[in-house]
Amino acid sequence: MKLPKKVKINEVVLRDGLQLEAKILTLDEKKKIFDQLVKAAVQTIEFGSFVHPKLVPQMANSGELVELISENPNDVKLIALIPNLKGAKNAREKGVKNLNFVFSASDTHNEQNVQKSTKDSLSELKEILSYCKEQDICLSVSIATTFGCPFEGEVKKERIYWILEQLTSLDLETITLADTTGMANPQQVYDLITELTNKFPHQLFNLHFHNTRGMGLANMMAAMQAGVTSFDASLGGLGGCPFAPGATGNICTEDVVHMLHSMGIETDLSLDELLIASKTLQQLVGHETPSYVLKAGPYDRKYSIPTKK
Template identity: 45%
Template sequence: MSGLQEMVLPPKVTICEVAPRDGFQAEMEWIPTEQKIRMIRELAKTGIQSMEITSFVHPRAIPQLKDAEEVVKSVQDLTNIKFRALVPNVKGTQRAIDAGIKKLKLMLSATDSHSLSNANCLVEEAQNGFYPIIELAEKHGVKVGGSISVAFGCPYEGKVPVERIAAIVERYTTMGIDEISLADTTGMANPKQVYDMLGQLKAGFPSMTFSMHLHNTRGMALANVIAALQQGIVHFDSSIAGLGGCPYAPNATGNIATEDVVHALEEMGVGTGIDLTALIDVAKDVKQTIGHDGGSYMLQAGPCSQLHAKPKVQEKLGS
């Protein structure tokens, strides 16, 4: 067995909770603002250090997030969490800044087909439209990160070539962006593809920080987390109770569940700084509040540490 190599993983990672944005936006039934705020506060108690709290899109586009300003302003006392928000344009950027957001995330598709569905324009045109957003953010001292949706597979065009992603990353670098979230928006990625693409992107853009935003549509998200870890990725998005789904991607289901990611990582000795027991309790509460979960294994089976009572030794008949 001496020929076997030990799997090398990072000692710790940072999890960004995205349910308040990605999870809530997929819900058709209105979630009262006070319930959103309560769930955010409960999540903050678990040790989560980063959260994508909302999106400053037009209320008609995603009615569920029309209370973005109120939600953000109501949790400004939670100084132990770094909040970020998704912004689609300059107007949304100004709203986010006025509400108190210190980090913005840009919205961009990997393919023209998804971009036309999501932003009503081609990818390069959409990306060039980021310049005034970045300029406004810099004026106010607000950090901006990039994103690439359907980075591994598009429901309209299929598998996305790494060359296309590299071209988008290159344009991001010219804008001064040094963080990019790679999103498997419809759960089409596989571990080999994730490992290979990240290897090429890291080699081509060694100064860029890449993070992973994985959906579990086809049950591959956790395997893709492992592949990304093996490439040294230490930033991951996830959603409590597995909530989520893109309104502009057919059949998109939820993100990988935060409690499932934390459980898996901690079992492998990768630190998250998050209290799993507290997280599972919040997941149960979120499921009860929302009315369903998005496929959480922790809610179904519980953690490995949750053992059952040992069977008692019974006397054999006739002895």
């Protein structure tokens, strides 16, 4: 089995992870999570989004949060998600230098998410890219519903080709392919990613999986076998899309790191510190998270032999 020696993890708990949580976390609580992620040596964090606060109330304090965390000794790369040009301008006012523009491969989901067609989002992307170049901002793109749409069902690979043919000519740093509601399966992932990396060999791809149907880590394995070495993950396995029925959490950061380290694949992250961060997260959101390793401990954990009575 061909696997990479090292994998990059982009942490999304402060954005995707929290956006469906009923309890709105304070700035201090979000800062606490951020600080513990830094202790775990996380180097890339999607910290929030610049969307209308009425649509995603949890993200209303993203501008204030970035002001709190932008000066950090570890020089962590801070990324904000944006749905449109207005979001890019609002992020720029707060000094954000790395943006992730998201739109959907499916017209129906894109209309639910940003009230426009995929084609219209692609047109707006060109305006956003022009603005980002003027402002010296690094722009990446995420394609939601790449592996299936909760409204339309299957998304044809020809549609993904059509989208990528337009994106790859724009000199974007990273293109993320997102399984927004956990509809993907490992065979589908392997086949599509193999075709895309062959068709677009110079493009850096990142993968964003949800564990809605319990196949998140299996899909990640399939993507690694197809050559991808960069993935989004969320502390505690929190997350979900507010505009997609049935959406649940992302693949869990500590579960991902535990799996990779047990196979001898490096991440540069500290599993012990991630578990401490995950315990804190659980306390702050006020409920158990989907994290397996937090419940069971690492695979090499040893237990005392029960004393016979």
